[in-house]
Amino acid sequence: MRLTGADILVECLIEQGVDTIFGFPGGAVLNIYDSLYKYKDKIKHYLTSHEQGAAHAADGYARASGKVGVCLATSGPGATNLVTGIATAYMDSSPMVAITGNVPLNLIGKDSFQEVDITGITMPITKHNFMVKRVEDLAETVRRAFQIAREGRPGPVLIDIPKDITMRECEYEPRVTGQIEKKSAVNTGAIEKALAMIHEAEKPMIYAGGGVIAAEAAPELYELAVKINAPVTLSLMGMGAFPATHELYTGMIGMHGTRASNLAVTQCDLLIAVGARFSDRVVSRLDRFAPKAKILHIDIDEAEINKNVRVAHYIVGDVKTVLAKLIEGIQPKDRSQWLNHVLALKAQKQQPGNGGELTPRYILEKIYELTGGEAIITTEVGQHQIWTAQYYKFTRPRTLITSGGLGTMGFGLGASIGASIALPGKRVINIAGDGSFRMNLNELATAVEYNLPVIVVIMNNHALGMVRQWQSLFYDSRYSQTTLDRKTDFVKVAEAFGAVGFNLTAREDVEKVLREALSLNRTAVINCEIDRDHKVWPMVPPGAALEDVIVDETDLVKN
Incomplete structure (x- = not known):
């Protein structure tokens, strides 16, 4: 059958088993979005607030499900806004296909409006990338991209499609997708x-x-x-x-x-x-x-x-x-x-105990207790990320979704959206710090729009906690630009986006607030006011060996 490039793209996505795509429209991808409209009964498109959110959502979807996540953006700034998300997926070997539009072929290389060399930009952070210059090559390119994303060590692949390629027509022959063969020959x-x-x-x-x-x-x-x-x-x-x-x-x-x-x-x-x-x-x-x-x-x-x-x-x-x-x-x-x-x-002594105050450890252990360890946990990046790894007992694969290699602040909320969509019915909780949460909190609008019961738990110490910890321990407490005494009210922010907001300031209220948030079938934000000087322990100081691990500040003084 004879189809436009846009229709061929969508047909190939369906052929690859794709039923979910995250993206943001623009001029260079108008034909693709028109095709997605025609195929909306087969592919559900989720409109994020920002293209970076789309990339993180596709990544979270992939990590939670084991399938390839797909995101879509227009040319120029749309494409470059995907870059951090692509790099995050690359560093953590997450299978993803990112699709970008570009200006028509005759305008490429002429500094045209919203033109950028996205294949050049993403070459170091993808397993492979493609620019499609002939509509006849589009179907095979999409098939090859998904194969590369899945096979061997998984990772992201980018397909850049000039606008005129999405308009041109050619013959399309459907193909049944086979299983990817694992590298099984072992000496x-x-x-x-x-x-x-x-x-x-x-x-x-x-x-x-x-x-x-x-x-x-x-x-x-x-x-x-x-x-x-x-x-x-x-x-x-x-x-x-x-x-x-x-x-x-x-x-x-x-x-x-x-x-x-x-x-x-x-x-x-x-x-x-x-x-x-x-x-x-x-x-x-x-x-x-x-x-x-x-x-x-x-x-x-x-x-x-x-x-x-x-x-x-x-x-x-x-x-x-x-x-x-x-x-x-x-x-x-x-x-x-x-x-x-x-x-x-x-x-032997590993980490300091809870004491009687509101601590990250107490909050995380209570989340584990109330969810029975069955939640999907996403995180932003910082102290809260490490506390999560230490105090929530992960017993099954794909239940912690975090940015390990690139350490991307702002990753968790988009990833929690992708995970929630990948695994409907599963409780998804995003553990955040106040600094990381600010970076992409606009994706609350996405979670609310699609009625996702994601809970965001903010460990709010009014600081860029991990960097501040280093300044405290190794820079004589010179807190350069890490104190965040801003007037942002996260409960009001949540409510403004249509979510439910909770303030948590006392240890005795933790269980009650968590139970209420878990009972809701809505997006919720819990602002946990914790002490600014809570640190991540244990820690191996910079330049030290693993055996020199210290478990609290008294150990640091001894060393």
Whole structure:
């Protein structure tokens, strides 16, 4: 059949299983929006308040569902407003297809109105990008984009479509989309060597990251850990890949990891890294990272091998497939002495207690209790993000959605919208700081417009808390531009957007307010007034090794 480029695009999206798209219209994508209007019974378009919100919503949708998220923006500023969201998805390996319009082909390169080289801009932050110059190439380009976004290590792909391409016609042939084949061929010798390393180890430790979640390999990770009696630590992106309630779980690793995790990694004789990339926030001081351990690295992306940390052995392949093969060959071995030692580390002082005041820990633990740990938690970026990872017990994959690699303030609200749409009926709670929330609070209008029961919990310390913490500890309390004594009333802001607002100032009111917000089927904002000097502990000071982790300011004085 003969169709316009705009209709071919929408037909191909439907062919790829897309039923949800986030975007904002403009001149260069008018034909696409006209086509979306015709196909509105097959694809639901969600109009966000800003293109950055559309990108974060598509990302949140992808992370919550495991499907490819899709966002759409016009040329020029519309396209550039997607960039932060695309980079966020790229750093965290989230599958996304971003579609941008551009000026007609004959105007490209002439500084035309709302023209920008978006493929050039996004080249470093996408797995691949395309500019479609022939309508005959459009269908195959869309199919290829979705394949690239899904296969191997997932990530964002951009398709830039000049306006005249959306107007031109050509023959379109529908195609049934096949399953993406996983990289399953694993060298038998590599498996055997890994099994020998595991069997020889007296003190094995597993460090798992977001790659376990992307590969849907949490059951295999669990089985491996239990079979070899190895403690498990997770990166921020790996939260939920192993249940936080399990005895073998030692908590997060790295700069704000638990003392038990950081010391166990320092003392283990085999570190099995699964779907993790050894980021600087995990490794801290490189020359003292896991000094007694042989490192076995399992990852889908060969580029990550020996990139940040030199390893003794590696296996490149689909994590789920590799772990399954390892599990088949595991031999039982008594490691009770090592386990007892790690359990003793867990029992030692980790973080300060709640006291009697309104603390982030108390709020997060109460959220966990009242939701039964079944909520989808999104976060902005800052102290509240780390408190969330520490105090909410994530037991399943895809229940924490956060910006780990890029650390994007303003990510959480858009992501919570995408997650809520991806998983209707699931309770979605966005944990925010007052600084991060201000960045994209305009997306409250989107949540309210689509009747999304998202709850935003603001840890309001009237400061850019994480930066202020560093200024307090390492810059002699010179608080340059981190104090936010602004007059913004977040309850009134929520109400102005059509949401419900709550003020929370006392510990004894936490349960009552949370229960009321949870009982509503509406967008809600809870402003929690917490002390400005609450800090994130534990912490590895800059330039220190994991073993130098401190659990409060008294430790800092000692060191």
